[in-house]
Amino acid sequence: MDAERPDEPNGWSEETSHDFINYGRYIVPERDTQMQIICSLLSDLDSPGIILDLCCGEGLLEEILMDKFPTISIQGLDGSDEMLQKASQRLSRFGERFRGGKFELSSPAWRKPGHPFNAVVSSLAIHHLLGPQKQALFMDVKQMLKPNGIFIIADVIEPGPMGKELAAVTLDEIVRKRSFELDGNSSAFDFFKREGWNIFRYLDPEDIDKPSPLFDQLKWLEQAGFVEIDVHWILAGHAIFSARKAK
Ligand SMILES: C[S@@+](CC[C@H](N)C(=O)[O-])C[C@H]1O[C@@H](n2cnc3c(N)ncnc32)[C@H](O)[C@@H]1O
Numbered sequence: 001m002d003a004e005r006p007d008e009p010n011g012w013s014e015e016t017s018h019d020f021i022n023y024g025r026y027i028v029p030e031r032d033t034q035m036q037i038i039c040s041l042l043s044d045l046d047s048p049g050i051i052l053d054l055c056c057g058e059g060l061l062e063e064i065l066m067d068k069f070p071t072i073s074i075q076g077l078d079g080s081d082e083m084l085q086k087a088s089q090r091l092s093r094f095g096e097r098f099r100g101g102k103f104e105l106s107s108p109a110w111r112k113p114g115h116p117f118n119a120v121v122s123s124l125a126i127h128h129l130l131g132p133q134k135q136a137l138f139m140d141v142k143q144m145l146k147p148n149g150i151f152i153i154a155d156v157i158e159p160g161p162m163g164k165e166l167a168a169v170t171l172d173e174i175v176r177k178r179s180f181e182l183d184g185n186s187s188a189f190d191f192f193k194r195e196g197w198n199i200f201r202y203l204d205p206e207d208i209d210k211p212s213p214l215f216d217q218l219k220w221l222e223q224a225g226f227v228e229i230d231v232h233w234i235l236a237g238h239a240i241f242s243a244r245k246a247k
Helices: 014-027 031-041 060-068 081-090 092-097 131-144 161-183 187-194 214-223
Strands: 050-054 073-078 098-102 117-123 145-156 227-235 238-244
Touching: 014 081, 014 161, 014 187, 031 060, 031 117, 031 145, 031 227, 031 238, 050 060, 060 073, 060 081, 060 092, 073 081, 073 092, 081 092, 081 098, 092 098, 117 131, 131 145, 131 214, 161 187, 214 227, 214 238
Parallel strands: 050 073, 050 117, 073 098, 117 145
Antiparallel strands: 145 238, 227 238
């Protein structure tokens, strides 16, 4: 799965990776809760299982999953060298259980891995794809799963007209609170505001973020042939949802 990635085709740069590594703990709503929910959704995984993480970032989820489930191994793909380097440092104690690789999420090149996965997970990444690209991904992920395999998505979604302002206000408040909780001051929140990072206020169609409505994504999962499609958590325009490949 050493798929080629043309240089930053979708605008995610190493500078963005760097900013996310520094600010993720302020700007991702209830990040620990999100990771715990993903863990609990994986608790009936066949053992020993192999999980594919699409856009694994610096390997935070991998660390929690491999500590909790000692027999699983994870293949983590990402397009950023800095993220993959951080992930391999963080996860070195797990040895062969973690394998990192560089890829371009939108490319078909990595989608025929040659062996099926028990689960495919992805956190905060699929929203970089356009709607039709998400649809194609969902169909390809289904092919990559074993029967009864689970696909778990934690991601930014596009709220409807009624929910947009609510998501924007709630996200501001979460980042403001987190800034005080972690540092006792508003500097991280000030940075978030200054950079225009509240996607629900400043979404630019030319931007790297292309969130889709949750309802559309649930329908696309159904159209791809998944069953047991469900939503587990939603807050400030972020959601965790999953779908299963039939037995
Ligand atoms: C917001 S971070 C999330 C990282 C991690 N999953 C987490 O939840 O902490 C988005 C990740 O997606 C990767 N990424 C964004 N667009 C990508 C693309 N088109 N192809 C491959 N990786 C991409 C970035 O390098 C980054 O690691």
